[in-house]
Amino acid sequence: MWYISTRGIAPRVDFEGALCSGYAPDGGLYMPEELPQLDIETLRHWSSLSYPSLVKELCSLFIGPELIPREDLNGLIDRAFSRFRSSDVVHLQRLKNGLNVLELWHGVTYAFKDLSLSCAAQFLQYFLEKRGKHVTILVGTSGDTGSAAIESVQGAKNVDIIVLLPKGYCTKIQELQMTTVLKENVHVFGVEGNSDELDEPIKAVFADVAFVKKHNLMSLNSINWSRVLVQMAHHFFSYFRCSPSLDTHPLSPVEVVVPSGAGGNLAAGCLAQKMGLPIRLVAAVNHNDIIHRTIQRGDFSLSPAVKPTLASAMDIQVPYNMERIFWLFSGSNSQVIRALMEQFERTQSLHLPKDLHSKLSDAVTSVSVSDDAITRAMGRCWDENQYLLCPHSAVAVSYHYQQMDGRQPSAPRCCLAPASAAKFPEVVLAAGLTPETPEEIRALERKETRCTPMRRGEDWTLMLRDAIEGLSRRWTGRSSRVSE
Secondary structure (H helix, E strand, C coil): EEECCCCCCCEEECCHHHHCCCCCCCCCCCCCCCCCCHHHHHHHCCCCCCCCHHHHHHHHHCCCCCCCCCCHHHHHHHHCCCCCHHHHHHHHECCCCCCCCEEEECCCCCCCHHHHHHHHHHHHHHHHHHHHEEEEEEEEEECCHHHHHHHHCCCCCEEEEEEEEEEEEEEEHHHHHCCCCCCCCCEEECCCCCCCHHHHHHHHHHCHHHHHHHHEEECCCCCHHHHHHHHHHHHHHHHHCCCCCCCCCCCCCCCEEEEEECHHHHHHHHHHHHHHCCCCEEECCCCCCCCHHHHHHCCCCCCCCCCCCCCHHCCCCCCCCCCHHHHHHCCCHHHHHHHHHHHHHCCCCCECCCHHHHHHHHEEEEEEEEEEHHHHHHHHHHHHHHCCHHHHHHHHHHHHHHHHCCCCCCCCCEEEEEECCCHHHHHHHHHHCCCCCHHHHHHHHHCCCCCEEEEECCCCCHHHHHHHHHHHHHHHHHHHHHHH
């Protein structure tokens, strides 16, 4: 399996190359050159598999055995999920009024990012140990990515990780999950800016191809293909657990509601659709509605500013995985995507071509949900089920309640739940409910913290480059001492 850039200029790479990269050298994102097509017999066979087994089957389609033999691949995925609190890894809650909630948050940091990042880290360390190499991972986070990435590689001898978090835009718990990990290979920077602003120096660093190559620099944001790959399993598992039957022809659809920020889970769902999974996708967003406007009107343009909302991890103006989605629905037309994305980068405004918008809106619908609707959904879910939702999950569930009021759904529906309510006690209180906080989260407030500030007026790109060069020098010195 080979991977190509959505913009069509960069050379193709294998899975290891895609894993160990951030953006492609031409500024695009890596996608598989060909998508496997799944027949109905394969889907029926997969329908009885556990979530970890589904991840293994999907990964085996996209990672050649010459890179990771199947037995090794299975072992890596088992290790990735070994720290999860549930042996099932994910859990489907069947609640009243047809509400199905797929809990994706049973990992160490209580968020869905643990699923893909734990696997990505295992794949990465497998290759690094074989090659005797060191990498520096550079991650920008709007909330949960940073802590999940840190947990996946903390203490690893051949990995350093630099995380940029937006000060004041994460919850207190999210920030503490990052700043209380004091391992030597973990380096956290607190940026005086929002998540879109901190992405700018990251993209500037990755644009210097020679610098990236010299320092073995990579990203584990959802620009990384390995994360999108693992997230496809969410959609297959949702379908198999919510479909009434796999004996019909054609197979009956299931609607999957995806809380969307940077669009990685949504891109994974679009890929699953293209592979033959009969799901209908709903992109559920908060007031930061660029994905919603794109699907409804073809309007992929920035608003004047990011609007802080209760679903803070989705407060994103530049959902970079939309480039992958545009590429899919353009028929893999890299020339078209390159022109569109270069126009967007120049003008911060883009109107999709009519044909591309038509194909996108046929495959995905969308909804934008207000803060009031988020708290109403949280309250209603508790009143009906005694079940606490996090605000991001409530964005999806709000759509379900809108559809349910007054009529039955035409197809079963599954709402993806990306995080535990325990991470958002302030929002739970704002909804008039009582937070439930596990002891391991309460204990964070008693731990020592470490975070380097990045203040407005400073050259954030230069600060990043200096930090990366320092880590490379330290690794080179350590390697020299070992070889002596």
